[in-house]
Amino acid sequence: xxxxxxxxxxxxxxxxxxxxxxxxxxxxxxxxxxxxxxxxxxxxxxxxxxxxxxxxxxxxxxxxxxxxxxxxxxxxxxxxxxxxxxxxxxxxxxxxxxxxxxxxxxxxxxxxxxxxxxxxxxxxxxxxxxxxxxxxxxxxxxxxxxxxxxxxxxxxxxxxxxxxxxxxxxxxxxxxxxxxxxxxxxxxxxxxxxxxxxxxxxxxxxxxxxxxxxxxxxxxxxxxxxxxxxxxxxxxxxxxxxxxxxxxxxxxxxxxxxxxxxxxxxxxxxxxxxxxxxxxxxxxxxxxxxxxxxxxxxxxxxxxxxxxxxxxxxxxxxxxxxxxxxxxxxxxxxxxxxxxxxxxxxxxxxxxxxxxxxxxxxxxxxxxxxxxxxxxxxxxxxxxxxxxxxxxxxxxxxxxxxxxxxxxxxxxxxxxxxxxxxxxxxxxxxxxxxxxxxxxxxxxxxxxxxxxxxxxxxxxxxxxxxxxxxxxxxxxxxxxxxxxxxxxxxxxxxxxxxxxxxxxxxxxxxxxxxxxxxxxxxxxxxxxxxxxxxxxxxxxxxxxxxxxxxxxxxxxxxxxxxxxxxxxxxxxxxxxxxxxxxxxxxxxxxxxxxxxxxxxxxxxxxxxxxxxxxxxxxxx
Numbered sequence: 287x288x289x290x291x292x293x294x295x296x297x298x299x300x301x302x303x304x305x306x307x308x309x310x311x312x313x314x315x316x317x318x319x320x321x322x323x324x325x326x327x328x329x330x331x332x333x334x335x336x337x338x339x340x341x342x343x344x345x346x347x348x349x350x351x352x353x354x355x356x357x358x359x360x361x362x363x364x365x366x367x368x369x370x371x372x373x374x375x376x377x378x379x380x381x382x383x384x385x386x387x388x389x390x391x392x393x394x395x396x397x398x399x400x401x402x403x404x405x406x407x408x409x410x411x412x413x414x415x416x417x418x419x420x421x422x423x424x425x426x427x428x429x430x431x432x433x434x435x436x437x438x439x440x441x442x443x444x445x446x447x448x449x450x451x452x453x454x455x456x457x458x459x460x461x462x463x464x465x466x467x468x469x470x471x472x473x474x475x476x477x478x479x480x481x482x483x484x485x486x487x488x489x490x491x492x493x494x495x496x497x498x499x500x501x502x503x504x505x506x507x508x509x510x511x512x513x514x515x516x517x518x519x520x521x522x523x524x525x526x527x528x529x530x531x532x533x534x535x536x537x538x539x540x541x542x543x544x545x546x547x548x549x550x551x552x553x554x555x556x557x558x559x560x561x562x563x564x565x566x567x568x569x570x571x572x573x574x575x576x577x578x579x580x581x582x583x584x585x586x587x588x589x590x591x592x593x594x595x596x597x598x599x600x601x602x603x604x605x606x607x608x609x610x611x612x613x614x615x616x617x618x619x620x621x622x623x624x625x626x627x628x629x630x631x632x633x634x635x636x637x638x639x640x641x642x643x644x645x646x647x648x649x650x651x652x653x654x655x656x657x658x659x660x661x662x663x664x665x666x667x668x669x670x671x672x673x674x675x676x677x678x679x680x681x682x683x684x685x686x687x688x689x690x691x692x693x694x695x696x697x698x699x700x701x702x703x704x705x706x707x708x709x710x711x712x713x714x715x716x717x718x719x720x721x722x723x724x725x726x727x728x729x730x731x732x733x734x735x736x737x738x739x740x741x742x743x744x745x746x747x748x749x750x751x752x753x754x755x756x757x758x759x760x761x762x763x764x765x766x767x768x769x770x771x772x773x774x775x776x777x778x779x780x781x782x783x784x785x786x787x788x789x790x791x792x793x794x795x796x797x798x799x800x801x802x803x804x805x806x807x808x809x810x811x812x813x814x815x816x817x818x819x820x821x822x823x824x825x826x827x828x829x830x831x832x833x834x835x836x837x838x839x840x841x842x843x844x845x846x847x848x849x850x851x852x853x854x855x856x857x858x859x860x861x862x863x864x865x866x867x868x869x870x871x872x873x874x875x876x877x878x879x880x881x882x883x884x885x886x887x888x889x890x891x892x893x894x895x896x897x898x899x900x901x902x903x904x905x906x
Contacts, residue, residue: 289354294381300347301374308338308367318780326783328393329401329821335366336819337776361886363818364398398821406823406855408787409734409761410446411476418884419876420445420856422480422825423869426541427454430461436469438866443873446478448736448858451724452487463731478733480763483721485738486714488705490668491650493613493632499557502534502564502582512579518564520546521573524700528570536584540836544863546574551593556582572837614698615647617673617689623647623699626684627654632701651705653714657682660710669703671799706799708769715741716748725752734761736791741770743781750785759785763825767793769800772809779820790817791858794828814853818885823855831872835862840871848872852879853886 311334312319322330344359352358356376362369371387378385393401407413410420423444429436439447447466449459463479470477505514516534519527523537546552546566553563564578615634617623624646632649657680660666666675666687674691717725717737728735737749749762764782766772775790782788792813798806817824831848834840840848848871851857857876859868881891 289380291381294377297347297350298374298377298381300344301370301377304339304342304344305367305370305374307341308335308370311335311338315780318777322780322783323786325405325786326788326821328391329405330780330783331391332364332366332393332398333776333779333816333820336363336816339366339370363815364402364821365393365395366819367392368394401821402818402823402855405787405821409478409763409789409823410856411478413445414443417443417873417877418880419852419854421869421872421876422446422448422827422856422858423865424448424450424859424861425462425466426861426865427458427462429465430454430458433465433469436465437473439869440469440473440475440477442866442869444477444869445475446480446733446856448480448482449732450482450484451720451728452482452484456727459727460731479731480734480736481724481728481732482736482765483724483728483738484718485721485765486653486716486718487738488656488707488714489652490699490701490703490705491629491632491652493615493649493701495613495631500534500536500584502562502578502580502584504579504581515577515579516564516581518576518578519573520552520566520576524698525572526698527573533575538590540572541861541863542590543574544836544838546592547594549595551595552576553591553593554582554584554588556588557585558583614700615649616696617647617692617699618694618696619689619692621647621689621692622678623649623675623687623689624684625687626650627657628683649699655714656707656710656712657685659712659714660685660707664710665708667706667708667799668699669697670795671706671803673697673699704796704799706796708800708802712770715739716745717752722752726756729753729756729758729760732760734763734787734789736763736765738765738793739767739771739796740764740778741768742774743777746778746781750781753785761787761789763789763791765791765793766813767796767800772797772801772813775813775816779816779822783820783822787823789823789825789856791825791827792854794826825856825858826851826854827858828860830857830859831868832860832862834871835859835865835868837862838864838867840868845875848875849879852876852883 312331315334319327319330319334339359348358348360351373357369357373359369367389371389371392374387375385378387406420410422413420421443423439425447449462459481466477466479502516502518504512504516507513517532519533519535520538520543521535522540522543527533527535548566548568550566551563552566553561556562560582562578562580562582564576564580566574566576568575613634615623615632621635626648627650629650633647635643635647636645638644660677660680662677662680664677666677667673668675673689675687675689677685678688679686725735737745740746746764753760762782762785764778766775771778779788779790790813792810794806794810797809801809814824830851831840831844833844848857857872859865859872862868882889
């Protein structure tokens with residue numbers, strides 16, 4: 287390909303401009319670079335070079351380089367300066383000036399890969415013999431009492447165990463960790479223990495309880511004989527019965543429900559100590575239908591036992607408890623709800639006999655500090671974005687929110703559901719009082735701490751100060767789940783790189799709500815690239831194989847998502863009754879995908895049936 291000297295000079299100028307920007311940013315961030323841990327010194331410098339590169343518009347430059355058959359900078363994140371100098375060297379030779387460009391301290395492709403592997407190993411433990419990407423599993427409290435359960439997870443491929451400090455207590459955590467450590471030794475594995483701090487989560491407050499007794503009442507004739515069984519909907523409290531179906535909703539935990547099968551008999555003693563039973567007849571989405579001929583009064587705390595008939599006779603399965611009976615607030619488009627500072631229980635709207643509104647629905651929130659930060663006209667979202675509203679008015683003690691998006695039949699808002707304020711500039715940040723207490727346990731017994739809602743470098747500095755007080759050198763994982771956290775990610779990472787090891791979790795649930803569903807794919811990609819530039823391992827998290835873990839059967843979209851997850855150093859699974867199946871499936875997907883792709887790099891392994899493909903055109 288014949289190239290004009292003018293074109294070569296123009297390309298030279300473009301590359302030199304990027305290098306100049308990189309050197310300017312080295313000086314700009316000199317203090318931050320000097321503070322980084324010795325292990326991260328070159329990685330932090332490469333991160334600065336990467337941000338310098340991305341400050342230029344280089345799409346046309348990449349295209350020109352590709353058309354010339356030169357490296358197009360598409361995979362240069364981990365070794366930016368070396369890639370730029372390599373291109374400059376090639377351009378020198380093409381210009382008739384055979385000069386090799388070099389710069390002290392630059393990282394080669396090979397060295398960059400070794401650093402990332404070492405950092406990943408330090409945070410997540412050794413990889414398996416057949417899989418590069420690690421698997422992190424959120425451990426249910428079953429792990430505190432069932433060591434064989436932990437053994438099975440490790441055997442199936444779990445590399446690190448995640449314990450959420452929002453649930454259970456130090457006694458349960460201690461038992462879980464003991465079982466994980468002992469099982470790791472038995473299986474000759476290096477399973478890391480990661481513990482999540484809750485962070486300043488904004489959630490809905492309590493709601494006035496619903497009826498404390500559920501009355502199951504089959505149809506009877508005029509002389510008291512049962513003519514039709516009562517229809518029962520068994521599902522978690524937040525999963526309402528399908529529309530237009532009259533049924534008694536008995537709230538149960540999803541994990542317990544996952545143990546039941548069609549034909550199982552559920553036995554219990556009701557509030558009157560009367561022996562009752564109902565039978566599972568079919569499954570529908572996240573719930574199951576059952577019927578009973580018994581009249582029963584059920585209150586919270588009743589024990590539900592599963593009995594199953596098979597070739598071995600009657601078998602008794604795990605016992606569960608009726609979940610707490612909770613009230614909810616139904617919200618439709620156009621409705622208004624008052625969010626108040628006063629922590630009194632919320633209530634649904636009240637109407638007179640003619641349907642006229644007497645009192646609008648009201649609810650408190652867990653972080654009343656946000657009232658001073660929000661403004662009229664800003665959006666507010668509830669329950670993972672399922673309900674959307676606009677702040678219509680704001681006062682010191684309350685907000686009036688108008689609902690602009692909900693189900694046609696009305697959406698149910700319950701207590702302890704997430705609230706997101708995606709464009710509000712919130713000052714609520716840092717470690718909560720509970721986090722400070724939990725951190726004392728985490729620093730002593732865990733391998734790494736996962737820090738929620740990291741928004742800026744001040745959050746990181748606060749954490750590092752506290753860990754220094756506790757004389758702890760555990761790893762830290764920064765959970766990026768807000769727009770502010772994403773915007774400040776490079777600065778956040780430079781601050782975190784003062785310690786070792788460091789990781790980043792892409793918390794895709796809150797991040798999608800905060801940044802908008804249409805943006806999550808590109809934001810996720812940017813986080814992966816920034817982490818690669820810093821040689822900081824990342825975690826692909828939220829809803830990975832969620833249907834598989836909860837229901838035992840994955841969706842097609844979940845398989846594709848799990849396959850793409852090999853781009854990260856670690857993939858996180860949330861707990862569910864079928865978590866073992868989910869670990870096994872994810873292990874297989876990741877092992878197969880690494881033969882086709884290594885992070886962003888496409889791998890062309892030998893196609894076994896390539897020789898059988900006909901390349902000749904046949905004519906009739």
